[in-house]
Amino acid sequence: MSEESRKNMSREERLAAKLRENLRRRKTQARAQAGGETGESRDNGLSKPDAQS
Template sequence: MNEETGKNMSREERLAAKLRENLRRRKAQGREMSQQSGESGAEGLSKDSERS
């Protein structure tokens, strides 16, 4: 996001854009970590369902 775009956006729009960027970054980190440890997404889901 450049400065001109940031100045024209409302506070809510800027926050939403930052949240989307953060979510993309966190998802990428999660995928990277799961690949390194050899875990699959299905294993994480079964652990969460056992807690309920």
């Protein structure tokens, strides 16, 4: 957005635009996370202890 258009926007419009930006970003992150979750990556990054005694 240009600075001039920001000045002309009401508070509600600015908030709505920020919410839309945030939603797009979160959807992109969720898609990337879901696409990267296969097999071993589903263990939430927790390593299993070795069974060595």
